Amino acid sequence: MKIVFNLIGCLAVALGVLGIFLPLLPTTPFLLLASACFARGSTRLHHWLQTNRVFGKYLRDYENGKGIPLRGKVWVLIFMWSSMGYSIWRLHQRPALQILVALIGAGVTIYLTRYVPTMQARKSSDAAE
Numbered sequence: 001m002k003i004v005f006n007l008i009g010c011l012a013v014a015l016g017v018l019g020i021f022l023p024l025l026p027t028t029p030f031l032l033l034a035s036a037c038f039a040r041g042s043t044r045l046h047h048w049l050q051t052n053r054v055f056g057k058y059l060r061d062y063e064n065g066k067g068i069p070l071r072g073k074v075w076v077l078i079f080m081w082s083s084m085g086y087s088i089w090r091l092h093q094r095p096a097l098q099i100l101v102a103l104i105g106a107g108v109t110i111y112l113t114r115y116v117p118t119m120q121a122r123k124s125s126d127a128a129e
Contacts (some may be wrong), residue, residue: 001037001039001041001042002042003041004041005037005038005040005041005042006038006041006042006045007050008033008034008037008038009033009034009035009038009041009042009045010034010038010045011032011038011102012030012031012033013030013031013034013049015030016028016030016031016034029040031049031055032050032059032062032063033060033104035049035050035059035063041050043080047090053075055075058072061119065117066117067116067117067118067121068112068116068117068118069118070118070119073112073116073118076112077109077112079111080105080108080109081089081105084101084102084104084105087101088102
């Protein structure tokens, strides 16, 4: 069973990385799936994912219930809506697909803004301790 978890985890990492570049493919859910699979399949792969220099800190913070920094949420929304806006523009001959893309974007925006906690900024006095 561990092999299955590791295979699904590797596939999820690959899809998550592709999601960085493809507008309709989400990154975070795939990386969270990969982390959950690796936690059950391989402590080595789970540790690699948790300590990855690109997205390890975000995964650790999210899994520990700290959420995502406000700045990160803003950038995610800017990049997501930029790429989705381009996709909607390119789909000008297909209004049904334009609506679908807009609905997906709205769903992700609602989820990110309402259900994913926003990490509180540390006060300067807390940082010194």
